Amino acid sequence: MKSLSKLKILKSMWTLKSFCRPVHKVTRHLASQITSHYESINRYELEVPEHFNFANDVLDKWAQLEKDGKRPANPAFWWVNDKKDEVKWSFKELGLLSRKAANVLSDPCSLQRGDRIIVILPRIPEWWLLNVACMRTGIVFIPGTSLLTAKDISYRLQASRAKAIVVTDALAPAVDSVMPGDHFLKAKLLISNSSRDGWLNFNELLKVASADHHCVKTKSQEPMVIYFTSGSTGSPKMAEHSHSSYGIGFAASSRHWLNLTPLDIFWNTSDTGWVKSAWSSVFSPWIAGSCVFVHHMPQFELTTILNTLSSYPITTFCTAPTAFRMLVRQDLTSYKFMSLQHCVTGGEPLNPEVMVQWKTQTGLDIYEGYGQSETITICATLKGMKIKPGSMGKALPPYDVQIVDEQGNILPSGEEGDIAIRIKPRRPFCLFTQYLDNPEKTASTERGDFYITGDRGIMDKEGYFWFVGRSDDVINSSGYRIGPFEVESALIEHPAVVESAVVSSPDSIRGEVVKAFVVLSPDFTLRDPEKLAAELQEHVKKVTAPYKYPRKVEFVQELPKTVAGKIQRKVLRNKEWGRD
Template identity: 50%
Template structure:
């Protein structure tokens, strides 16, 4: 559908199937879509909020799944047989082709437009130097199709490289099934978030000879050095990390032929000039922590978006003084390798999903038991970090049974917004730390959670996606 959309000059905005009707309604109201394509299950839940759309399409083999007011995708295909092919639209390089939504900390998801050029020409470096893709390769990109990372490595890069994209429609991730598939099919390049690698190394890898696999990359969140060691010791393959955002293509990575430095994001990718700046926008020397930014003084990189759609304020905050600010903090060493320190905002990246605290906090505040809430990241061995909510209870709920109340709040968030956003940890407190102006000091709560531990290092993507191979993805948006 993405290829057909580009052919016709249609803008595509992908969303994870875990989005709730409220999430979808927000997106539709912001982007102005006039068509929705989904499964029968989603059509049932989205029927009411999509009635004003001119075109609603259901992908199903059975006519029984088609609700009133919806069109069967397979019937549309059948109706085209024998008709002349639609001529390709002569689009411009700066025409929007993809529209992604990426989470933030102080508001609703932002709209990130990518053009016909930014996700094609802008990914040449990704293909050649990070994914190392050629015509004989088969790549398996394990990523939710709602994120920019899926567009990166499941569609555009293999298509341009002439490679084959491998798709496995597992209902949910299964480590042993993943290893079985890697043994059975000639997958040569694996692109996956660290959560996947963490799960794979817990299996008995000696039982799964990965004969075809030759190159592995990591995306979506930080990767632990111990997981890298375990994977290499058992497979003989190394994992090459990178860094990018929903707003960009590959910004930084351990590229083809480069020496690995465990914990490093690697060097600037071709086409990007990464800098570390202080508060006065002055470039810092090696080993000095500062704001990670892209210099625009030599021109605007092809893979970098031009600004958030219909949001001049956030665009002006990101683009200023001749730089694009990623929202992350980092430093670099004498060899030019970059090292991730932390996110300047409070976005949480859990199992590759990018979660804005504001969205979860807003959802919690709709529950009658919650007077105030603050959401931060909390360390987790498997997921890297998870959502934790600090909750000040409303007066008439302060004596309720704690475990039952926690379960109730978690279930409420799961049903009110996308399930991956729910707080896996909840702590009830009497008050929240605040600034003089009344703003919640999430940094203080986060420091408490990570006391004695290192916050995730390696990258952040947009989505899909900043990429730790999280968009600010972290990739995928």
């Protein structure tokens, strides 16, 4: 990877801006031509095509425009790290490399259309290559965060029946430790500069792979990606999306919420294991022909974010509300974001005062959006819309979003109820197809004519939606969706714990955090509560993904329960949030 000096960056900014001035109108027109067709599908003005493949129908179209000199000299992909190493790809180079990667998956990995592959990688270029390679081959992509433990990986392998897995050196030992229990795998791919017994080295195979590959003709409703998403009970569920769901569905939010064009450089800080990375680091920017900017950033660092925004020509920035809450506590006036024009956020509610502080210090508004692993963008405050601090904005096509009661009846404006999406008489094509292998869970999300999101909210007279809270026990902390069952299962493995209840608890920075109410074994004597709390926290970090550990622990004599003996998490949650 080549080193990129600050002088080179500034020079590239000047060159890009100089080039873009004369082609600005032409470029916007070309972007409009590509996105308008898919927006028409979102508005139901056109039918969803029988066949669709994002790699062939979108990325390759931009590569051709690039070849014809009809797209500005803006990279399609720009990756950097703390050492100022960089990788830059044009759409043409992305196409060539992804075809080579597609051939690696087909041979020697022996994967076929419809097979599933688990990809657990940090923010490295190979993650993007494999995304596109899976589209080209019709292989179903299953992302996971690098924070997953061996137990998490084992569950995902067994539940998904994946035929291949891709990791770096850091997670290879964890995969090997659970391999005896898996009998579906055809291949283990390693992203590494070294070799490991039983593994295929992706980097070495990519070097010698042919770039001659014909994209499969995938049907629009054919499975493309699966996300494991936590629920209030049981293990994570598999939410399945089709090729058209993400590939076409994000046309409207790309153009109107993110306000993207081929001139833009878009940085989204989301971890590759989360759905927001697909939203804002793959489909939304590339359907608009924008540049996807990535900073490797193994750990969240405020100074890294601020220095990156100051040093690189990033025009659009997306990060979680937790990050914005932390950023506004810094002296932002000492940083100059010379190119930044548009800021967006999603994943959890953003405090109105944070929006005001960001605007005061940077002069930029923050445009909030709302969606789930099961959907695309449900609501958003679009560029040019009146911003109502604290609101998620208005519904985006093709969704008809309403607030409904327990019978599925639409409630009048101002009344609290369940946030719901109309699915009858026509189910939106960009809603998840199913919870894989779990028809009961899939059916439980439907009520009358609506899909029930599981979130509570209010719609005002102007059609703006306001988030109230989860209607179930799922905890949303810093954009991480955490099911209480997983944390409680980890806690019960500790010899001191007889039972526990895990709920959300308010936090000024993260919005909400995991809190565990713990009942100790009668045989255990509590001598040092703080020491035991720390021990339980470390125990949970080791048993399950570290981000799920309880940041608060309270020892109690008993837990509130129903007559049937079911733990009433709602009672504890209401107590934490002062809703008694």
